[in-house]
Amino acid sequence: MRERITQLNAAGDMDRQIAKILNDEGVRSARGKLFSYENIWLLRHRWGIPTAKINGVAANPPRWPDGTYSVQGAAAAIGVTAQTIFDYLAQGLVHGRQSTKGQPWQISLSSDQIDQLQRRLQRTRRSRKGAS
Structure with a gap:
C-alpha cells in the first residue's frame, strides 16, 4: 500500500x-x-510522503515551463506584491488555475495585460498622492 x-x-x-x-x-x-x-x-x-507539487519541492519559479506565471512572477512582472496578485485573482483582473487547492497558481498574463495593469496601478498611485 x-x-x-x-x-x-x-x-x-x-x-x-x-x-x-x-x-x-x-x-x-x-x-x-x-x-x-x-x-x-x-x-x-x-x-512522511510530501504533497505532490507541479514543481516538486523546489521554490516556485517566476514562470512555469508552459509560459504561465507563478504568483511571485506575476507580482514582479506587474510591480505589485504577491498579496495584490491574490486580490487580482479574486477580483477577476487576472486569470489563473491551480491543479487542486493548495497547489501553486499558474497565471496567464499577456504583455498587453501586464501593461494594462501597470497603467491602472499608476493611475491608482497618482490619485492617492493627490488626495492628501
Whole structure:
C-alpha cells in the first residue's frame, strides 16, 4: 500500500486522484472501506510522503515551463506584491488555475495585460498622492 501511494504521488497524482485509482483497482482500507482523499492525506502524513507539487519541492519559479506565471512572477512582472496578485485573482483582473487547492497558481498574463495593469496601478498611485 505504502509503495503504491508513494508511486502515485511521485507521478504527480493528488490525494483525490490516488483515492480514486486505488478504489478503481479494488484496493480497500484496513477496514474494508473505500478510500477517500482524507484517508490518503492521513497516510501520506503518517508515512512522511510530501504533497505532490507541479514543481516538486523546489521554490516556485517566476514562470512555469508552459509560459504561465507563478504568483511571485506575476507580482514582479506587474510591480505589485504577491498579496495584490491574490486580490487580482479574486477580483477577476487576472486569470489563473491551480491543479487542486493548495497547489501553486499558474497565471496567464499577456504583455498587453501586464501593461494594462501597470497603467491602472499608476493611475491608482497618482490619485492617492493627490488626495492628501
